[in-house]
Amino acid sequence: MAFEICKFCTKRSIAAEHLGTDELERLSHSCVEVFFERGDIIFKQNALSSNIIYIRDGLVKVHIAGPEREQILKIAKGPTYLGIPTTFGDKVNHYSATALTHTEVCFIDIRIFKDFIATNSDFAYEIIVDLCKNELYHFHRCINQLQKQSPGRVAEALLYFANEIFNTKKYTLPLTRNELGDLTGCSRENVSRILTDFHKEGLIGLNGKKIEILNETMLGQISKNG
Amino acid sequence: MAFEICKFCTKRSIAAEHLGTDELERLSHSCVEVFFERGDIIFKQNALSSNIIYIRDGLVKVHIAGPEREQILKIAKGPTYLGIPTTFGDKVNHYSATALTHTEVCFIDIRIFKDFIATNSDFAYEIIVDLCKNELYHFHRCINQLQKQSPGRVAEALLYFANEIFNTKKYTLPLTRNELGDLTGCSRENVSRILTDFHKEGLIGLNGKKIEILNETMLGQISKNG
DNA sequence: TTTTCAATGTGATGTATATCACATTTGTTG
DNA sequence: CAACAAATGTGATATACATCACATTGAAAA
Structure with a gap:
């Protein structure tokens, strides 16, 4: 992909805002932007996962085939990361993501992501905060679903x-x-x-x-x- | 608390295994061990949270008052962290934890935790992995609960x-x-x-x-x- | 050891919602 | 534009389980 795309991206994540010019340039080399239309599957449950998915823009449903039926876990609106748990917590997608509108997605190689975590503590910290906020959101949503x-x-x-x-x-x-x-x-x-x-x-x-x-x-x- | 308690602890977390001798000594200075018996509340929903809780040993129920009733989110068995999402994702406990058996708990000052994340990338990485695995577990448990x-x-x-x-x-x-x-x-x-x-x-x-x-x-x- | 309280088991009844069937409407394709 | 398929709305019925009431059992306190 064109160099400098990440450098001049206007939809960077909070974590990515902590990356320096060099890091953003390296990111550009390990990041692919793909466009999806409604109904397109961005990633599929049970498939191997080796990318971090970043939704730059658009609307996505995160869904899972449960014991009885499909369940939509979340409607996610760009800009946001998807599937960090499924890539770091396991090597297989535990759920799917499907575009509901025209959606711009960045596929980021996990190795560079790990590098940034290892070398840029502000980046790592923001990823941790993001994961924590997501988990709290899911807790409350789950309780509301159940009760x-x-x-x-x-x-x-x-x-x-x-x-x-x-x-x-x-x-x-x-x-x-x-x-x-x-x-x-x-x-x-x-x-x-x-x-x-x-x-x-x-x-x-x-x-x-x-x-x-x-x-x-x-x-x-x-x-x-x- | 006695110095070196963390250094010689046999129930350290995977993340803590990546701390060096100096770091473990600093941890000892910002870590308090408390014992709980069955029915004792370790932390309470809606209270302020400024500690990271580490269950060294024992059994704990993580529970929340939902819109209709109490819900037990998880039965947690030491050794394990509790409440990282609630401390990093917010400053207020979103749920409570109560001991089900005799339980040994370490209260860790969040500032030293943040320091370790900032300075020790292996530690930060293991915290991220831990958060990710927990979230995947909660996803599946939630789906099973719902369906x-x-x-x-x-x-x-x-x-x-x-x-x-x-x-x-x-x-x-x-x-x-x-x-x-x-x-x-x-x-x-x-x-x-x-x-x-x-x-x-x-x-x-x-x-x-x-x-x-x-x-x-x-x-x-x-x-x-x- | 007795009393009290909490925990538990069971029966009867009510409620929320799934399921099934089918008709209608809307969107897509040829 | 017509045909077809998907989406949707509605009525009838079945089911899972909550709720209520109350009796019994077990644990804790006096």
Whole structure:
């Protein structure tokens, strides 16, 4: 890939901001940028993993085939690292990542990543912080998945898209009903019923995949209490 | 605390094995060992966290008050770190840890931990690996919690105690029925019914808290499929 | 040793949601 | 533009398990 791409990248991670000019140049030599479209698989569960994946821009679903069904672990929005646990914790992908929109991905050779950890303590520290924050997020999301009832989980998902992904109350859901079920642990029929109920109760505007949050307070209540 | 305690500790972490004599001596100055008995709270959810907790020996439940009820996230067996995510990812404990048996805990000042990360890349690398492995473990446990039915989750818990905690098919459960419910996401009545069913079906021996795995193959099947 | 309290087991009932079936709508392909 | 496939909505039914109530057993405290 073109030299200096990492040097002039405007979507660098917080950790990468701690890399010097030399390090960024070395990174450019061990980093490949690839574009994906909706539905494209970025990496596949059970495949070998020897790269660190960095989403520069776009939206990705991180998903896993569980004992009974597909589960979406997270909707990840660039810029962000994916799959660090699966590359450092094991050598095999424990989950898959699939693009939901046009997505720009950097594949980083793990060896240079390890070099940076070994030689740049600010970089290593930011990676540790990033891993820790991710784990806390997953803990809370898991607890909410386990303990809330379906309407609470669906409400939580709708608010997540509004406040964390699109930053607007009116957006187009980048998921089918089936996928929304995979994200929230419901059947697609139950998702339909809940969305229709929310619409009838005036909590959201609903037109196919177009969602509008009309009563964020009430939706927040439902989300909080299940 | 007595100098050199870390130097001659036989329960050091993999990461700590990479510390030199000087570093271990400095660690001794920023490390306090405390003993806990069953029921003692090691750290509390929502309290400030400025220490890294290292369980030298003993059994601990990591638990969180969720939207509806207590949830046990993990039964942790020494030697192991606890709460690194909660100390690096935030400054507040996101969950609690409570001793289930006599437990030996080291409280390590976070500043020296950060120093080691900054100056000892092998140490930092092992901390990253440890965080990654933990996250993968939690992912799978979460998926299993979400997708398996109650008998599968209870079977999984019984096998976890047999194979990961006690390393024997005959052991005393260190949890009440209520706590086993917190670990598996069931009510205590359902846990009782399932244990009684397993006993009636000859899968386990059951005498109060004394458990004996009689049919590991079948239990493994139930655990796997829910 | 007795009393008290916590833990546990069991039966009955209610609830949330999956599953199944099928019709309708929407998006994609030829 | 029509045909086809995927996505979606809705009704009916089944199931897993929570909840409630209460009796019994075991552990702890007086």
